[in-house]
Amino acid sequence: MSGGAIFRTCGCIGEDGRPLGARCPRRAASRHGGWGFVLRLPTTAGVRQMRRAGHDTRRSAESALRHVRALLDIAEDDLDRAAIGDVIVAAGRHLPDVDDVRRRYGRGQPLTDRTTVGAWLAGWLDDKRRATSSPAPCVPMSSTSATT
Numbered sequence: 001m002s003g004g005a006i007f008r009t010c011g012c013i014g015e016d017g018r019p020l021g022a023r024c025p026r027r028a029a030s031r032h033g034g035w036g037f038v039l040r041l042p043t044t045a046g047v048r049q050m051r052r053a054g055h056d057t058r059r060s061a062e063s064a065l066r067h068v069r070a071l072l073d074i075a076e077d078d079l080d081r082a083a084i085g086d087v088i089v090a091a092g093r094h095l096p097d098v099d100d101v102r103r104r105y106g107r108g109q110p111l112t113d114r115t116t117v118g119a120w121l122a123g124w125l126d127d128k129r130r131a132t133s134s135p136a137p138c139v140p141m142s143s144t145s146a147t148t
């Protein structure tokens, strides 16, 4: 149900000016571009597609996907699963600890410390800011400091 999938990303642009995506000829190189995952995530606002790129390795993307699945698996019914989905969305890139959420869920406590709308917005804005300030994955590191 909440299987999800791993995908590969790179920032390469084709001659037509559009992202190459799966057409990129350099995909075969093991250290080219990055990895991400997609997952159909239940939330209180309905099922939405969760898409996270920016992982350096396939293993890293897989472990993040496993983390999200483990969080969703804590819930005992669909309603609770949607509530955990909200927490995952609000958490951005810093996924809450599975054991911590399980403990809170078992005690009927709020699932995280940042479940207010204000915190959600702050986290979202924070995520946006970081996303726009980080360099594109395929841009090579600056070579200006290479001479010693």
Ligand SMILES: [Zn+2]
Pocket (backbone or CB within 6 Å): 010, 011, 012, 020, 024, 025, 026, 027, 032, 033, 138
């Ligand atoms: Zn590429």
